[in-house]
Amino acid sequence: MNSTPRCDRSTENQTYRRLALLRSLSLLFVFALISGSPAAGADDGLEFFEKKIRPVLVEKCYKCHSASTPKAKGGLRVDLKASLLEGGDSGAAVVPGKADESLLLRAISWSGTVSEMPPDGKLPEGVIADFRKWIAGGAAFPAGPSSPTSQPREVDIAEGRRFWAFQPVRVLPPPVIPETWWPQRKIDYFVRAALARSGMQPAPQADRRTLVRRLSMDLTGLPPRYSEVEEFAADASPDADARLVDRLLASPAYGERWARHWLDVARYAEDNPTSESTCKPPRFPYRYRDWVIRALNDDLPYDEFVRRQLAADLLDVPPEELAALGFLGLSPVYHKEPKLSAEVISVIVADEWDERLDAITRSFLGLTVACARCHDHKFDPIRTEDYYALAGVLASTQLVEWPLVQPSPESAASLTEVQRQIVDVELRFDYAKRQRDTAKGLGKDLASFDADVKNWEDTLKELKARTLFDGPIANGVRDAGLWINGEDPTWTLLDFRPGQSRDLPVFIRGNPANPGKSVPRRFLEVLSPAGARPFAAGSGRRELAEAMTRDAASLAARVIVNRVWGWHFDRPLVTTPSNFGRLGDPPSHPELLDDLAARFIESGWSLKWLHREIVLSATYQQRSSAGKPQTVSSSPQSLDSDNRLLGRMNRRRLEAEALRDTVLATTRKLDRAMFGPSIPLDEAKFARRTVYATVSRQKPADLYRLFDVPDAKRHSELRLPTTTPLQQLYLLNSSFLQQQSDAVAREVLAEGVSDPVAVVRELFRRILLREPTAEELEESFRLVLREDARIPPENWAVLAHSLFATNEFLFVD
Numbered sequence: 001m002n003s004t005p006r007c008d009r010s011t012e013n014q015t016y017r018r019l020a021l022l023r024s025l026s027l028l029f030v031f032a033l034i035s036g037s038p039a040a041g042a043d044d045g046l047e048f049f050e051k052k053i054r055p056v057l058v059e060k061c062y063k064c065h066s067a068s069t070p071k072a073k074g075g076l077r078v079d080l081k082a083s084l085l086e087g088g089d090s091g092a093a094v095v096p097g098k099a100d101e102s103l104l105l106r107a108i109s110w111s112g113t114v115s116e117m118p119p120d121g122k123l124p125e126g127v128i129a130d131f132r133k134w135i136a137g138g139a140a141f142p143a144g145p146s147s148p149t150s151q152p153r154e155v156d157i158a159e160g161r162r163f164w165a166f167q168p169v170r171v172l173p174p175p176v177i178p179e180t181w182w183p184q185r186k187i188d189y190f191v192r193a194a195l196a197r198s199g200m201q202p203a204p205q206a207d208r209r210t211l212v213r214r215l216s217m218d219l220t221g222l223p224p225r226y227s228e229v230e231e232f233a234a235d236a237s238p239d240a241d242a243r244l245v246d247r248l249l250a251s252p253a254y255g256e257r258w259a260r261h262w263l264d265v266a267r268y269a270e271d272n273p274t275s276e277s278t279c280k281p282p283r284f285p286y287r288y289r290d291w292v293i294r295a296l297n298d299d300l301p302y303d304e305f306v307r308r309q310l311a312a313d314l315l316d317v318p319p320e321e322l323a324a325l326g327f328l329g330l331s332p333v334y335h336k337e338p339k340l341s342a343e344v345i346s347v348i349v350a351d352e353w354d355e356r357l358d359a360i361t362r363s364f365l366g367l368t369v370a371c372a373r374c375h376d377h378k379f380d381p382i383r384t385e386d387y388y389a390l391a392g393v394l395a396s397t398q399l400v401e402w403p404l405v406q407p408s409p410e411s412a413a414s415l416t417e418v419q420r421q422i423v424d425v426e427l428r429f430d431y432a433k434r435q436r437d438t439a440k441g442l443g444k445d446l447a448s449f450d451a452d453v454k455n456w457e458d459t460l461k462e463l464k465a466r467t468l469f470d471g472p473i474a475n476g477v478r479d480a481g482l483w484i485n486g487e488d489p490t491w492t493l494l495d496f497r498p499g500q501s502r503d504l505p506v507f508i509r510g511n512p513a514n515p516g517k518s519v520p521r522r523f524l525e526v527l528s529p530a531g532a533r534p535f536a537a538g539s540g541r542r543e544l545a546e547a548m549t550r551d552a553a554s555l556a557a558r559v560i561v562n563r564v565w566g567w568h569f570d571r572p573l574v575t576t577p578s579n580f581g582r583l584g585d586p587p588s589h590p591e592l593l594d595d596l597a598a599r600f601i602e603s604g605w606s607l608k609w610l611h612r613e614i615v616l617s618a619t620y621q622q623r624s625s626a627g628k629p630q631t632v633s634s635s636p637q638s639l640d641s642d643n644r645l646l647g648r649m650n651r652r653r654l655e656a657e658a659l660r661d662t663v664l665a666t667t668r669k670l671d672r673a674m675f676g677p678s679i680p681l682d683e684a685k686f687a688r689r690t691v692y693a694t695v696s697r698q699k700p701a702d703l704y705r706l707f708d709v710p711d712a713k714r715h716s717e718l719r720l721p722t723t724t725p726l727q728q729l730y731l732l733n734s735s736f737l738q739q740q741s742d743a744v745a746r747e748v749l750a751e752g753v754s755d756p757v758a759v760v761r762e763l764f765r766r767i768l769l770r771e772p773t774a775e776e777l778e779e780s781f782r783l784v785l786r787e788d789a790r791i792p793p794e795n796w797a798v799l800a801h802s803l804f805a806t807n808e809f810l811f812v813d
Helices: 011-035 046-060 081-086 103-108 125-136 186-197 208-220 226-234 240-250 252-265 286-297 302-314 319-329 342-365 384-395 409-441 447-465 541-549 553-569 590-602 607-615 656-666 702-706 725-733 735-750 756-768 774-784 793-804
Strands: 397-403 473-485 493-498 504-507 515-519
Touching: 046 125, 103 125, 186 590, 186 607, 208 226, 208 240, 208 252, 208 607, 240 252, 240 607, 252 286, 252 553, 286 319, 286 473, 302 319, 302 473, 302 541, 302 553, 319 342, 319 397, 319 473, 342 384, 342 473, 342 541, 342 553, 384 397, 384 504, 384 515, 384 541, 397 409, 409 447, 541 553, 553 590, 553 607, 590 607, 656 702, 656 735, 702 725, 725 735, 735 756, 735 793, 756 774, 756 793, 774 793
Parallel strands: none
Antiparallel strands: 397 473, 473 493, 504 515
């Protein structure tokens, strides 16, 4: 061991490594089965039912199969869950979890095995697919009677405003608690009082080594070094914790870590669900990601963070802030084939507006406003008119590219207009070539076809030759109303009119071809105590953003405080963080949430203030194992098995990004360069933080799919951890982990560490941030020693790989 041989690996060595890892991986699997269950508050399918299923039942089935008809045909009613499960004359209509056995699906699929429904025509395949998904997912259906008869339920706005989520937040006095010495922050009084009411005590404080890793991973997504762990453990000064937290919050790594959390909410991606010519990938998506990182590092007040993402182009901000508009500018775009009719294109466009409205209202307000697209919201005080009042804002907004320095108005306008013309002409050029090829195959005279091809080819060349703005550009939005132009039956146009806005009519049953009365653009009535006044300036985006952070400030503050709490504790106070309505879960600690939200607003909407308030609390600094029970017969775990009352810290598995970044940081191969274009995650030389990797809606990276990174096609309220054999196979066979194990072993040897005991100790220090125990030393030597008592250099990589695969590395206590 006096030299440092290269850790090359033969097939025999790979087999040896895999066998050595099986033990640690089996332990990981057992622990994950115990503690890695999905968080409470996961989407139970009710929102999907209300948005995708009920409107179809109402429009196509209720006339013959609901309480609105004197006698349901075939003895079947579809307006009650019990009736669907019991079925009619032919048997159960729905078998939850078994779509192919459900008569309802067979009927609407026109399978020929049962009567075909609806009798006036088969439903579109996409609608049938929605029913299949709903049934396969358990056929969620609201409890109790819920059939809208000829007398639909009237939305009572005044009564709705009394709901807890719509009440103003206020600073509350701390409750009286048994141990006044325990709290470190005001948060702790509310938590301790809730524990006392249940006869429970908090867990003891985590040890210093556990705490420094927890804080570092939480705030930066990167581990401390062993020397930093030891330094913090030895620092007994009263402000040691606060100084550590301030240092971590001041690190550029903080913005990188917390931007990834927000990008889940913003459904950030760098392409569209498909890639046809009308929905090509955005050219500069990374500008939005970089803006989020900078905004968080600068502690941009959250209310301004909201306003700029919706209306930076309408605010007095520097040009580089226009990158914030990527929240809307990177929205999913769907292919709109010009040969389709105006009616079909109108439906596609309405779906895009719906997705953007859903993303805005769920992200910032925690409300499922999109459930009111086809009818008044069944549970929350949101009318269909509210939906179309907000949808009009999106109908008056165009996805564009913005220069990030001050260009001339003509240059900015031409950037958008020429890009739009290029897409249109490319499509026409392609069709002209196809028509010429068809004519050639039929033996027709090609003169007119050749002239058409030449005309579009020349037009395309001229457009692409134009000198456009060549400085920094970001994807964003601008005010421009959209109308669907179907005057030419052979070519449907999207008619964007810059500077014009439009109010939408209510689409009856959500169908653009069936318009009702027009609704002026405005904010939600239930959140407008002085009355919802029509938006008067352009699209209304600026007025919308201001209303959300002024009229709805209490709700907006509750929502973001709850999200941040959940990202710290792995469980939000409201376990449905994007649904604060009646279908969502109530808060576990309502007074804590209200008080913290009120003080968050008083702090100037400072997210860094919020982090300090949370992580410096005694609640956050508890051990992840429980403390002593107050009674002999019960323990905190048995009294509160899912830790709803916060009697201990939750042990959490590293997310995909944190796992990869932590491995690279441990092996000292992490490239800390910030910002710029994304790079595919599987590119061999890519060693930057994972937040800078390409995010695709079409082809997500394997690591993302394996470790629960959400689908960027839609807003995500939280990540639901899964436990699968493929995750363990990744840890066993991943070339990335094998290479990084080689790297850390090679570096230790290169530093001149030759004594086997010293090598083991150094690997433990680097990977697990601690010294090995005597038992672990013995176990490590059994792993690396050969029968001849020699230690081949490559066996140190096997030990490193085994340590990377341990629960201690993969989880944060």
